[in-house]
Each structure stands twice: as structure tokens, then as C-alpha cells.
Amino acid sequence: MSILIDQHTKVITQGITGKTGQFHTRMCRDYAHGRAAFVAGVNPKKAGEDFEGIPIHASVAEARAATGATVSVIYVPPPGAAAAIWEAVQADLDLVICITEGIPVRDMMEVRARMRAKEAAGGKKTLLLGPNCPGLITPGEIKIGIMPGHIHRKGRIGIVSRSGTLTYEAVGQVTELGLGQSSAVGIGGDPINGLKHIDVLKLFNDDPDTDGVIMIGEIGGPDEAEAARWAKEHMTKPIVGFIAGVTAPPGKRMGHAGALISGGADTAEAKLEVMHACGFTVTRNPSEMGKLIQKKLGAVFAPA
Incomplete structure (x- = not known):
């Protein structure tokens, strides 16, 4: 799947x-x-x-x-x-x-x-x-976009990210840990785009071959918080969450056109707080994403 x-x-x-x-x-x-x-x-x-x-x-x-x-x-x-x-x-x-x-x-x-x-x-x-996205890949089957195919491995972790580079970082981590990916989706960082985090979470939640999800967001906009609130009510699989831009100053665009803090609710800290309150395992250190989802899956699937 x-x-x-x-x-x-x-x-x-x-x-x-x-x-x-x-x-x-x-x-x-x-x-x-x-x-x-x-x-x-x-x-x-x-x-x-x-x-x-x-x-x-x-x-x-x-x-x-x-x-x-x-x-x-x-x-x-x-x-x-x-x-x-x-x-x-x-x-x-x-x-x-x-x-x-x-x-x-x-x-x-x-x-x-x-x-x-x-x-x-x-x-x-x-x-x-998209636009302004790296595309998506189902490892071992097909890739559409600009992501490097060789870092991916077929597995059971879904990855959705606004950041192309951090998509690759998460992919590399779960590949190294032997978990692999069911699919990896870069949704892009522009302010006007198509599929949002919530749309991809719904797809992963319905996919029987996805066991857990890494969700990567950025400062700016309400998308990550909306996805987290949906996940609290509906998601049946563990999610590790990371938000890029903890140190970003308000009013300054950082990288993507959509990565602009316009108010208190769209800072990295505010989004991390919402995600944590909605049951995500959150981290402020992107190097921990793979190990955290591995730990969550171990807790979920450990033998009785």
C-alpha cells in the first residue's frame, strides 16, 4: 500500500x-x-x-x-x-x-x-x-519530484513536511534505523498551496501499511495546529512532530514564502505546544525525529 x-x-x-x-x-x-x-x-x-x-x-x-x-x-x-x-x-x-x-x-x-x-x-x-515542494515518493515503487531516491527505503513510516531539506533528514534517519518509509510527502512552504498536513495525515491514518508518522512544520500559518487538533480526535497512529524556526524573529520571512510569523499562534513554540497537547511526541531537535518514532512504535507494538 x-x-x-x-x-x-x-x-x-x-x-x-x-x-x-x-x-x-x-x-x-x-x-x-x-x-x-x-x-x-x-x-x-x-x-x-x-x-x-x-x-x-x-x-x-x-x-x-x-x-x-x-x-x-x-x-x-x-x-x-x-x-x-x-x-x-x-x-x-x-x-x-x-x-x-x-x-x-x-x-x-x-x-x-x-x-x-x-x-x-x-x-x-x-x-x-505544492507548489515549491520536492514532490513525493513511495520507496521501491515510484518517485515524482526532486528528492534523492537513494536515501529512501521501503518501510512503514509516513513522512509529511513543509521543508524539503528536513524531509530528507527525516527519511535518512528512519532509513538508517531500518524502519523505512511507506510514503514521504513534501507539501511545500508557499502561503497558497494544495494539500495540507491534515490532508496527508488523513491518508496515512487510512493506510494499513503506515504504522507511524513524522510531521514536520514551520513557522507561519495555522496548518500544523489544525492538523494536530484533527489528529487528537481521529488519528490512531503515533506521530512525532517537529517545527522549524524556534529562533525566528517575528515579522521576518525565513526561507519559504509562507514562513513568516504574523501573530502569537503561528510561532514554533505555539505550534509545538498545540501538538504536544494533542498527543504528539514533539521535539525541538530535528536529529531526534527517527529515534522518537522508533521508540513510539516499540511502545505500541512491544509484546505483552
């Missing part, structure tokens, strides 16, 4: 002919079942050509019709990335993964409003991961 993607997923790369799109499509195609998964690219100016055997189509809708793909990954530069998201949504894909960093907030507000209006009118709901 996995969440969102598996070895049978078929993927379209939007922006496949750019330097970044070429490099990461090649890396993803060469990981596990990637050769069967990455079936099409999109570039209207190069339709009919191919990238190392992957056919290029004029539009997402055309690529989907030709291949049956249900997922796209976007490496389109910032000025055109929101339009690329909307094109994939209009093609009724199941999931759109936007890696692009630096998309104007206004562009994302517009595309989010269009997505909501489409769904409200009875149209298909397309899930969006």
Missing part, C-alpha cells in the same frame, strides 16, 4: 524540455518502476517530438488521452506555472505535483479560486501538491 501514487501510476511531465524538467524526469524514470510510469511530456512547441523516448504532446489533455496518465508533475518556470496547474486541472487529472518555486501569490490565488469554482460546479476534484 501507499498514498497518492504507486508503481502503476502513469505520469505526465509539464516542462519536460527545460533543463530542470529533463534532469528530474530522467532521475525519476531511472528509479524503481519509473520507466513504465513516466509516459508523456507536454510542450506545445515541440509536440510530436520526444525526450529520450518519452513522447511530447501539445497539451495535458492530449497527453492524458494518449496515455491514460492520471498525474502530472510541473517544472514550468514561475511566470507560466500557475497556468500549467490550471491546464492539468482542466484535463481532469487526479493529482498535480508542482515543483516550481517563486510562483506569484496572486497567480496561485487565482488558480485556487478556479479549482474551487470547478469543484463547486460539480467538476472533478484534482488534488494539488
Whole structure:
């Protein structure tokens, strides 16, 4: 089992002919079942050509019709990335993964409003991961995005993070401990994005092959606290939580566009307090994440 993607997923790369799109499509195609998964690219100016055997189509809708793909990954530069998201949504894909960093907030507000209006009118709901995210991986099956495949190992720990670098840190720790990951999901750090922590926690909670979760957040916004309150009422699996930015000064953006403290409730300390009160095992030291989830699983599954 996995969440969102598996070895049978078929993927379209939007922006496949750019330097970044070429490099990461090649890396993803060469990981596990990637050769069967990455079936099409999109570039209207190069339709009919191919990238190392992957056919290029004029539009997402055309690529989907030709291949049956249900997922796209976007490496389109910032000025055109929101339009690329909307094109994939209009093609009724199941999931759109936007890696692009630096998309104007206004562009994302517009595309989010269009997505909501489409769904409200009875149209298909397309899930969006990102933008400004590393993507996601089901180890040993498929990776979509920019994460390094070699540090992952198939296992039973779910990882969800706003920080790409800390995703890799958590992955490396649980791999070294021999636990491995069921899936690892980078949701991105932009202020206007798709899937939130709460959405991914719900997926992990329903996944029978995920035994525990590491949730990594950042300063800014209410998402981590909302996820923690949901988990208190519904989550049946142990969660280790970490929030980056304990020393961040109020009013100063730190790294991600969404990592900006606007009030008392979105500081790292405030989020950690909410998570602790909701039953998370919290840490202020990111090097402890793997050992803590191992300890929690040992307590949960220790023989009577």
C-alpha cells in the first residue's frame, strides 16, 4: 500500500524540455518502476517530438488521452506555472505535483479560486501538491519530484513536511534505523498551496501499511495546529512532530514564502505546544525525529 501514487501510476511531465524538467524526469524514470510510469511530456512547441523516448504532446489533455496518465508533475518556470496547474486541472487529472518555486501569490490565488469554482460546479476534484515542494515518493515503487531516491527505503513510516531539506533528514534517519518509509510527502512552504498536513495525515491514518508518522512544520500559518487538533480526535497512529524556526524573529520571512510569523499562534513554540497537547511526541531537535518514532512504535507494538 501507499498514498497518492504507486508503481502503476502513469505520469505526465509539464516542462519536460527545460533543463530542470529533463534532469528530474530522467532521475525519476531511472528509479524503481519509473520507466513504465513516466509516459508523456507536454510542450506545445515541440509536440510530436520526444525526450529520450518519452513522447511530447501539445497539451495535458492530449497527453492524458494518449496515455491514460492520471498525474502530472510541473517544472514550468514561475511566470507560466500557475497556468500549467490550471491546464492539468482542466484535463481532469487526479493529482498535480508542482515543483516550481517563486510562483506569484496572486497567480496561485487565482488558480485556487478556479479549482474551487470547478469543484463547486460539480467538476472533478484534482488534488494539488505544492507548489515549491520536492514532490513525493513511495520507496521501491515510484518517485515524482526532486528528492534523492537513494536515501529512501521501503518501510512503514509516513513522512509529511513543509521543508524539503528536513524531509530528507527525516527519511535518512528512519532509513538508517531500518524502519523505512511507506510514503514521504513534501507539501511545500508557499502561503497558497494544495494539500495540507491534515490532508496527508488523513491518508496515512487510512493506510494499513503506515504504522507511524513524522510531521514536520514551520513557522507561519495555522496548518500544523489544525492538523494536530484533527489528529487528537481521529488519528490512531503515533506521530512525532517537529517545527522549524524556534529562533525566528517575528515579522521576518525565513526561507519559504509562507514562513513568516504574523501573530502569537503561528510561532514554533505555539505550534509545538498545540501538538504536544494533542498527543504528539514533539521535539525541538530535528536529529531526534527517527529515534522518537522508533521508540513510539516499540511502545505500541512491544509484546505483552
